[in-house]
Amino acid sequence: MTTAAHRTRFTDRTVLVTGGGSGIGRGIARAFAAERAQVVVAGRRPEPLAQTVRLVEEAGGKALAVTADVSRADDVRAAVAAAVDRFGSLDVAVNNAGVFRGGQPLAELSEADWRDQLDINLTGVFLALRAEIRQMRSQPAGGAIVNIASTFGAHTRHPGAAAYAATKAAVSILTRGAALDHIRDGVRINAVSPGAVDTPMSLRPGEQETDRADRARATLPLGRVSTTDEVAAAVLYLASDDASSVVGTDLVVDSGATA
Numbered sequence: 001m002t003t004a005a006h007r008t009r010f011t012d013r014t015v016l017v018t019g020g021g022s023g024i025g026r027g028i029a030r031a032f033a034a035e036r037a038q039v040v041v042a043g044r045r046p047e048p049l050a051q052t053v054r055l056v057e058e059a060g061g062k063a064l065a066v067t068a069d070v071s072r073a074d075d076v077r078a079a080v081a082a083a084v085d086r087f088g089s090l091d092v093a094v095n096n097a098g099v100f101r102g103g104q105p106l107a108e109l110s111e112a113d114w115r116d117q118l119d120i121n122l123t124g125v126f127l128a129l130r131a132e133i134r135q136m137r138s139q140p141a142g143g144a145i146v147n148i149a150s151t152f153g154a155h156t157r158h159p160g161a162a163a164y165a166a167t168k169a170a171v172s173i174l175t176r177g178a179a180l181d182h183i184r185d186g187v188r189i190n191a192v193s194p195g196a197v198d199t200p201m202s203l204r205p206g207e208q209e210t211d212r213a214d215r216a217r218a219t220l221p222l223g224r225v226s227t228t229d230e231v232a233a234a235v236l237y238l239a240s241d242d243a244s245s246v247v248g249t250d251l252v253v254d255s256g257a258t259a
Contacts, residue, residue, distance in 0.1 A: 142186025
């Protein structure tokens with residue numbers, strides 16, 4: 001149940017969400033805005049980011065879009081600086097940007113697709129963490145960071161996703177290491193690992209949403225995929241003061257797939 005206290009957990013806090021133009025990232029941005037946060041969404045394509053900002057503002061929230069490629073250190077630093085310049089601090093960061101390139105056996109994966117996943121899914125999280133931590137540890141109140149990993153990786157593996165799983169498993173480990181390094185700096189770091197979610201990324205080639213629903217009923221213990229709102233709820237919990245003693249965890253949200 002969402003209480004009145006929960007609806008104000010992030011009042012006047014500044015939240016940066018990478019990959020905030022669609023899917024899980026957009027859902028996370030809107031969920032923070034609903035709890036009165038000031039939201040900065042970053043991504044490579046300005047049009048989807050602008051749409052997220054419109055949705056937030058139409059709901060009465062405050063938002064800023066920053067075009068940035070998380071695989072570029074200068075872009076990440078600029079996104080953090082933009083958040084601080086506009087709203088005065090960086091209190092929460094959600095490192096959600098990621099890509100999936102695959103669907104075929106590892107031996108058939110191109111080097112370009114390997115590097116693309118490595119650069120965005122892993123190096124992008126490292127670069128974002130570094131910039132975010134440096135800002136947060138300079139603030140009296142510190143901050144909280146949530147990295148979006150995946151059940152593909154540390155929790156399960158599937159054919160055709162070896163490279164993607166490797167990057168996301170590394171995000172889980174990176175999260176734990178960074179959490180230990182910086183909790184005494186006042187920066188609390190955790191991860192969420194979604195399973196199949198109601199976004200296009202969980203659709204198999206040629207599959208429609210009805211096909212996915214049929215597959216989920218037959219294969220997932222819960223009988224359906226998770227919603228973006230459910231993933232966002234896990235992220236907001238870890239970023240909130242409700243989780244003030246939760247450090248370095250990897251919270252799985254996967255309809256029971258890895259239970």
